Amino acid sequence: MSVVSVWPQLEQLLPLISKPIQYVGGELGAVTKDWDAATVRWALMYPDAYEVGVPNQGVQILYEVLNEQPDVLAERTYAVWPDLEALMRERGVSQFTVDAHRPVGAFDLLGLSFATELGYTNLLTALDLAGIPLDAALRGDEHPIVVAGGHAAFNPEPIADFIDAAVLGDGEEAVLEITAIVRAWKAEGSPGGRDEILLRLAKTESVYVPRFYDVDYLEDGRIHRIVPNRAGVPARIHKRTTMDLDAWPYPKKPIVPLAESVHERYAVEIFRGCTRGCRFCQAGMITRPVRERSITTVGQMVRDGLEFSGYSEVGLLSLSSADHTEIGDMCSGLAEQYAGTNVSLSLPSTRVDAFNIELAQELSRNGRRTGLTFAPEGGSERIRRVINKMVSEEDLINTVVTAYTNGWRQVKLYFMCGLPTEEDEDVLQIARLAHEVIKAGRAATGSKDIRCTVSIGGFVPKPHTPFQWAKMDRPEVIDNRLRLLKQAINSDRSLGRAIGYRYHDGEPSLIEGLLSRGDRRVGAVIRRVWEKGGRFDGWNEHFSYQRWIESSAEVLPGLGVDIDWYTTRERLEDEVLPWDHLDSGLDKDWLWQDWMDSKSEFEQDDCRWTPCFDCGVCPSMDTEIQIGPTGKKLLPLTPLNSSGPRVHAH
Numbered sequence: 267m268s269v270v271s272v273w274p275q276l277e278q279l280l281p282l283i284s285k286p287i288q289y290v291g292g293e294l295g296a297v298t299k300d301w302d303a304a305t306v307r308w309a310l311m312y313p314d315a316y317e318v319g320v321p322n323q324g325v326q327i328l329y330e331v332l333n334e335q336p337d338v339l340a341e342r343t344y345a346v347w348p349d350l351e352a353l354m355r356e357r358g359v360s361q362f363t364v365d366a367h368r369p370v371g372a373f374d375l376l377g378l379s380f381a382t383e384l385g386y387t388n389l390l391t392a393l394d395l396a397g398i399p400l401d402a403a404l405r406g407d408e409h410p411i412v413v414a415g416g417h418a419a420f421n422p423e424p425i426a427d428f429i430d431a432a433v434l435g436d437g438e439e440a441v442l443e444i445t446a447i448v449r450a451w452k453a454e455g456s457p458g459g460r461d462e463i464l465l466r467l468a469k470t471e472s473v474y475v476p477r478f479y480d481v482d483y484l485e486d487g488r489i490h491r492i493v494p495n496r497a498g499v500p501a502r503i504h505k506r507t508t509m510d511l512d513a514w515p516y517p518k519k520p521i522v523p524l525a526e527s528v529h530e531r532y533a534v535e536i537f538r539g540c541t542r543g544c545r546f547c548q549a550g551m552i553t554r555p556v557r558e559r560s561i562t563t564v565g566q567m568v569r570d571g572l573e574f575s576g577y578s579e580v581g582l583l584s585l586s587s588a589d590h591t592e593i594g595d596m597c598s599g600l601a602e603q604y605a606g607t608n609v610s611l612s613l614p615s616t617r618v619d620a621f622n623i624e625l626a627q628e629l630s631r632n633g634r635r636t637g638l639t640f641a642p643e644g645g646s647e648r649i650r651r652v653i654n655k656m657v658s659e660e661d662l663i664n665t666v667v668t669a670y671t672n673g674w675r676q677v678k679l680y681f682m683c684g685l686p687t688e689e690d691e692d693v694l695q696i697a698r699l700a701h702e703v704i705k706a707g708r709a710a711t712g713s714k715d716i717r718c719t720v721s722i723g724g725f726v727p728k729p730h731t732p733f734q735w736a737k738m739d740r741p742e743v744i745d746n747r748l749r750l751l752k753q754a755i756n757s758d759r760s761l762g763r764a765i766g767y768r769y770h771d772g773e774p775s776l777i778e779g780l781l782s783r784g785d786r787r788v789g790a791v792i793r794r795v796w797e798k799g800g801r802f803d804g805w806n807e808h809f810s811y812q813r814w815i816e817s818s819a820e821v822l823p824g825l826g827v828d829i830d831w832y833t834t835r836e837r838l839e840d841e842v843l844p845w846d847h848l849d850s851g852l853d854k855d856w857l858w859q860d861w862m863d864s865k866s867e868f869e870q871d872d873c874r875w876t877p878c879f880d881c882g883v884c885p886s887m888d889t890e891i892q893i894g895p896t897g898k899k900l901l902p903l904t905p906l907n908s909s910g911p912r913v914h915a916h
């Protein structure tokens with residue numbers, strides 16, 4: 267049955283709200299299809315504002331992969347700002363897709379990509395506006411199946427009450443398999459209703475359906491066990507891994523927004539996975555093994571993506587792009603190809619070594635210099651051994667000075683605060699390091715016109731990392747450390763003037779910590795926060811620490827726990843963790859050993875260049891790390907002519 271667009275009602279609201287263009291759709295790359303001709307219909311949501319959500323690679327890839335199927339329709343939806351939410355409630359307008367403005371409640375599936383847990387309250391707003399019961403248990407056959415994905419889905423327990431299913435890992439193939447199962451079930455006349463389709467999905471062993479698992483607790487609040495409550499449902503759910511990235515060269519037709527967004531560029535993921543082994547990094551751990559996209563495919567994607575989109579900026583993305591085995595050829599080949607055009611190329615620069623600067627130098631041949639960011643992450647060498655970030659102070663200073671002598675006037679240094687075993691002194695070392703960087707830079711360049719910005723993020727222990735057992739520091743401790751650091755940076759006025767200082771205070775990190783390592787009981791806190799008006803918790807101006815603390819105090823004691831129990835408590839080896847039944851491929855014993863190694867400040871090498879150290883991922887997937895070089899050349903390397911990419915004039 268056809269559905270009616272909400273556009274006529276929405277259009278009347280647009281003059282009354284901020285940034286109305288974000289809700290109108292019609293972007294280059296957007297697809298609208300005939301509703302009645304589709305057999306399976308997905309609404310895809312990035313649960314944040316349009317400007318943050320629209321560049322999201324995960325959603326763009328799934329959108330394209332699904333819409334390439336002739337009988338499948340996929341549309342996008344984003345979190346609406348509170349001004350529009352209020353009007354939608356007043357006028358009875360449902361959560362809608364931006365493509366054809368169809369009500370989200372009419373789709374077969376609602377897939378959400380959670381990059382961070384701070385989007386959970388936005389999930390509840392979208393469900394509520396869509397007329398979908400917040401409790402998955404109360405949904406009927408007429409409601410969409412709500413599927414969570416993205417990194418936060420590796421522990422979806424805090425939102426277990428609100429979702430029907432979660433998928434761990436890469437989505438390209440998973441989304442097609444889920445579609446095939448739903449298509450077949452619908453073709454049979456949807457036998458057994460919602461329960462049956464969820465059971466069919468659960469039996470694949472790669473779709474987690476929380477309702478088919480019971481969680482028992484011990485008297486002290488810890489989990490006793492998590493067990494299936496239905497026959498045929500697997501005890502463990504495995505993550506999905508797309509092994510051959512060359513076979514999935516998406517996005518081919520990126521969405522080019524009409525409104526402003528946080529990234530306006532064509533992004534190509536040059537590899538997935540990372541084996542550097544930084545112990546705080548969930549992305550690095552859960553995306554193993556390393557899988558490179560070949561230089562040939564990257565070259566083709568850049569050419570096609572620019573031609574389609576008209577973007578003048580290309581980002582070569584991954585967790586540590588300078589580590590691609592063909593990165594040197596890739597950068598020089600692309601720089602050659604786009605010489606004399608307005609196309610600018612960039613790498614997210616985090617590796618602290620001269621090679622990174624060489625690459626940046628190569629990419630800036632067009633005269634457009636992107637910023638350089640180095641991420642030593644820890645202020646002292648001791649803490650860098652704890653987190654397994656092997657960067658010596660000497661390397662760091664030499665690298666930054668090389669950047670200054672090569673013409674960069676400004677570099678950014680990224681650190682974290684609140685790391686396990688951290689003391690004030692570890693953080694104060696950041697000030698000394700920044701002073702040394704400026705002194706050495708001035709000496710090498712003979713100029714006072716150099717700057718560095720010290721940027722500090724809050725550490726949050728994440729599931730499936732060696733720090734999953736670690737305790738967090740309280741926000742007061744973090745904030746005091748950050749105050750001391752600021753004083754230390756400014757203790758020498760001449761040096762302090764050349765150093766910018768940006769930091770996140772400790773309160774949002776503590777709440778992110780509650781949500782990332784929480785269990786099903788935390789769902790009651792999310793619901794309470796949302797009922798009290800919690801929205802857009804990733805945004806400073808909307809986040810209310812007080813609301814989270816009050817809501818936790820209202821609901822958690824009745825469940826035998828409190829917020830400290832989830833955040834500032836160190837876990838022991840035998841504790842059942844809320845995500846133990848979700849298999850990221852990493853061996854729990856290996857993670858524990860790495861946690862112990864961290865405490866004794868023992869560093870672990872990168873298994874790309876040394877023998878395997880048995881983290882468990884490769885054997886669990888019956889594979890090996892896949893890296894080049896392929897020996898192929900970046901194609902085509904012919905100079906561009908009028909048939910080349912369209913570029914914006916500047």
Ligand code: SF4
Pocket residue numbers: 541554555556873874877878879880881882883884885890891
């Ligand atoms: S199993 Fe071995 S080779 Fe594979 S990612 Fe883990 S440590 Fe590296």
